[in-house]
Amino acid sequence: MGKIDQKSFFEDVFEVVKLIPKGRVTSYGAIAAYLGIKSSARMVGWAMNASHGMQGVPAHRVVNRNGLLTGKHHFETPKKMQQLLEKEGIKVKKDQVQDFEKLFWDPVKELL
């Protein structure tokens, strides 16, 4: 038998990211935890890198555990990420999402 074909985990990551409500944010680690690869949050960020050009994958709603826009340099322009967030009503100051705890959307809790 050949190898079992399983969806790449990119697909899984994308699915979750697509479910993040407009105006909310989550973290790489939270997504990783939801997918059962908690300690591999890096992979989530790396997966986001593959989401370039893809539509319906709001990568800007994914920040690090501190609510910091660590991935902004991977957008078309460094300001793009913040602009997209602000367009959804999220306030960002110096790469920091304001009211992060309130806006935080945890897939582990929300997607039961």
Place this chain on the structure above:
DNA sequence: GGTCTGACCGGCG
């Protein structure tokens, strides 16, 4: 095929 590198995270001194 070994080594390095990440859009991270948690722990430890």
Place this chain on the structure above:
DNA sequence: ACGCCGGCCAGAC
């Protein structure tokens, strides 16, 4: 408070 390090694992070279 703050910096450093190990883990995790898939690609690139």
